[in-house]
Amino acid sequence: MSNVNIRTHPKYSNVYISGPPHNLKLYSKNLVPGNKVYGEKLITFKGEEYREWDPYRSKLAAMILEKPSVDFLSNELKCLYLGASSGTTISHLSDIVYNGIIYGVEFAERSMRQLIQNTKNRKNIVPILGDANFPEKYANSVFTNIDLVYQDIAQPNQAQIAIANCSYYLKDKGTLILAIKSQSIDSVQKPEKIYIQEKKILEKAGYKISESFNIHKYAANHIILIVHK
Numbered sequence: 001m002s003n004v005n006i007r008t009h010p011k012y013s014n015v016y017i018s019g020p021p022h023n024l025k026l027y028s029k030n031l032v033p034g035n036k037v038y039g040e041k042l043i044t045f046k047g048e049e050y051r052e053w054d055p056y057r058s059k060l061a062a063m064i065l066e067k068p069s070v071d072f073l074s075n076e077l078k079c080l081y082l083g084a085s086s087g088t089t090i091s092h093l094s095d096i097v098y099n100g101i102i103y104g105v106e107f108a109e110r111s112m113r114q115l116i117q118n119t120k121n122r123k124n125i126v127p128i129l130g131d132a133n134f135p136e137k138y139a140n141s142v143f144t145n146i147d148l149v150y151q152d153i154a155q156p157n158q159a160q161i162a163i164a165n166c167s168y169y170l171k172d173k174g175t176l177i178l179a180i181k182s183q184s185i186d187s188v189q190k191p192e193k194i195y196i197q198e199k200k201i202l203e204k205a206g207y208k209i210s211e212s213f214n215i216h217k218y219a220a221n222h223i224i225l226i227v228h229k
């Protein structure tokens with residue numbers, strides 16, 4: 001038995017918290033009880049099982065701790081997740097969008113094998129082995145319109161990859177959440193300069209940056225943006 005008191009997050013759908021406001025811990029309700037994805041703690045509270053959500057392992061958790069002004073989550077979201085890796089963040093998103101669907105694109109075969117192994121019991125994840133530079137190549141695996149594109153890809157052309165996928169899949173007024181790693185774009189330039197440059201690329205393509213969060217505290221040289229089409 002655990003003595004952690006878990007409560008619903010006051011703002012973000014299907015996100016749970018414990019602890020005082022200055023030291024919040026995040027959780028998602030486990031869609032596959034008993035199943036861990038990356039060694040996270042499982043906690044049972046009032047008959048429900050929760051998975052602790054580590055902001056040092058998941059940039060989406062880090063962003064939530066930075067308090068975005070709107071609730072961008074819901075249980076029915078249809079998501080395109082670029083850079084799914086072995087399943088850490090996508091598994092929490094899967095807990096959250098339990099009536100929705102997430103198409104998870106990953107190009108490294110080893111990570112894809114781990115992703116499939118780690119998420120095989122999650123019926124709302126569709127793993128896609130593909131290169132996010134070529135969105136049209138996985139069109140035959142994406143069966144719905146997309147409300148949310150989440151991208152966490154360490155590549156020099158991060159903004160361009162996001163734009164290509166959003167033009168192809170994201171519905172009007174849909175949301176893009178984009179993690180930008182300055183080091184992958186240019187390791188010599190100051191990160192702030194690179195962030196400005198990437199934001200300009202998005203704005204030039206007609207996207208509106210609604211919010212920007214510096215998450216250096218959790219992930220070195222990263223910001224994360226909430227962008228609207």
Ligand SMILES: C[S@@+](CC[C@H](N)C(=O)[O-])C[C@H]1O[C@@H](n2cnc3c(N)ncnc32)[C@H](O)[C@@H]1O
Nearest residue numbers: 083085088089106107108111131132133152153
């Ligand atoms: C930082 S990791 C993602 C971590 C993951 N989002 C999480 O929080 O659990 C970046 C991933 O993007 C993948 N990746 C990089 N370039 C890619 C591309 N062009 N298409 C698809 N996946 C790519 C890498 O193989 C790697 O697994």
